[in-house]
Amino acid sequence: MRGAVLYSARDVRFEEREAPKIIEPTDAVLRLSASCICGSDLWPYRGIQPTTAPTPMGHEYCGIVEEVGRAVRAVKPGQFVIGSFFASDNTCPHCKAGYQTSCQHRQLVGGAQAPMLRVPLADGTLVATRDVPSDDLVPSMLAASDVLGTGWFAADAANVKPGATVAVVGDGAVGLLAVLSAKQMGAERIITMSRHEPRQSLAHEFGATDIVTERGDDGIARIKEITQGIGADAVLECVGTPESMKQAIGVARPGGYLSYVGVPHGVKLEGQDLFFRHVHLHGGPAPVRRYLPKLIELITGRTIDPGKVFDLTLPLEKVAEGYRAMDERRAIKTLLRV
Numbered sequence: 001m002r003g004a005v006l007y008s009a010r011d012v013r014f015e016e017r018e019a020p021k022i023i024e025p026t027d028a029v030l031r032l033s034a035s036c037i038c039g040s041d042l043w044p045y046r047g048i049q050p051t052t053a054p055t056p057m058g059h060e061y062c063g064i065v066e067e068v069g070r071a072v073r074a075v076k077p078g079q080f081v082i083g084s085f086f087a088s089d090n091t092c093p094h095c096k097a098g099y100q101t102s103c104q105h106r107q108l109v110g111g112a113q114a115p116m117l118r119v120p121l122a123d124g125t126l127v128a129t130r131d132v133p134s135d136d137l138v139p140s141m142l143a144a145s146d147v148l149g150t151g152w153f154a155a156d157a158a159n160v161k162p163g164a165t166v167a168v169v170g171d172g173a174v175g176l177l178a179v180l181s182a183k184q185m186g187a188e189r190i191i192t193m194s195r196h197e198p199r200q201s202l203a204h205e206f207g208a209t210d211i212v213t214e215r216g217d218d219g220i221a222r223i224k225e226i227t228q229g230i231g232a233d234a235v236l237e238c239v240g241t242p243e244s245m246k247q248a249i250g251v252a253r254p255g256g257y258l259s260y261v262g263v264p265h266g267v268k269l270e271g272q273d274l275f276f277r278h279v280h281l282h283g284g285p286a287p288v289r290r291y292l293p294k295l296i297e298l299i300t301g302r303t304i305d306p307g308k309v310f311d312l313t314l315p316l317e318k319v320a321e322g323y324r325a326m327d328e329r330r331a332i333k334t335l336l337r338v
């Protein structure tokens with residue numbers, strides 16, 4: 001089979017790779033229904049995170065089970081399944097507490113920008129839908145695998161409750177789906193920080209009530225103004241830079257909640273800033289597995305349409321163009337047809 005492999009900064013190749021097969025008895029091999037490129041793939045693509053060896057890319061996936069190892073009980077060939085970027089047993093103490101991305105036996109799933117994928121710990125990792133979904137639902141199911149699950153965690157970790165005032169920092173796919181998630185959880189006011197017109201309109205469609213285009217101190221001042229000087233009850237940081245984190249801390253109300261789901265790069269926190277603001281911090285790699293059953297239900301019932309974040313669709317062999325489009329911000333998120 002052929003799949004995407006990153007060699008070094010801005011060098012993604014679509015090339016022959018060994019087809020995945022069952023290695024451990026707890027594995028499953030999937031035939032993917034679609035694949036996509038993640039905002040976090042841009043860190044190594046841009047060279048901010050160095051690539052030391054050719055790396056098969058992609059960690060978001062959904063598709064049909066092709067084969068399972070002899071110890072797999074919960075899924076069977078022919079089922080449509082979704083999993084997350086960390087495989088987890090879903091039985092250890094961390095999984096039971098709802099933090100499957102900190103599973104004692106977690107394993108990174110990689111190489112999903114390809115037609116086939118091996119998923120370890122299949123019983124704990126994969127969630128099957130009742131029926132094979134119609135084609136038009138596949139983009140939303142794929143979004144549930146990572147960006148929607150991450151946006152949902154951002155809202156949940158920031159304690160979004162009915163009536164809450166929410167601020168979302170970041171207008172990438174995760175930030176936009178954090179808006180959708182906050183809306184589902186009953187937020188009354190959702191302020192999103194974005195300077196990019198197509199992203200602003202999608203944010204509105206997903207439930208944003210206010211758009212703030214200012215950044216830095218001006219952005220903080222603007223949100224303070226919108227909230228009558230109080231600040232937001234919940235701040236969802238979906239970028240991971242020192243600037244975005246500073247912005248997020250600056251707009252939380254005293255006693256407010258700040259979630260951070262953008263992989264931090266160079267972020268340093270100032271103890272006194274946090275201390276005098278009474279801010280609750282809760283972040284990390286989203287335990288998407290915890291939310292998958294709920295998200296599948298919302299998608300199947302067509303209550304939410306997170307697949308709208310894919311604004312560019314390319315055949316898998318054009319994966320390098322998909323990276324370029326996202327790098328240059330010509331696309332929010334690229335769907336790859338396999």
Ligand SMILES: [Zn+2]
Pocket residue numbers: 088089090091092093094095096100102103104105106
């Ligand atoms: Zn576990």
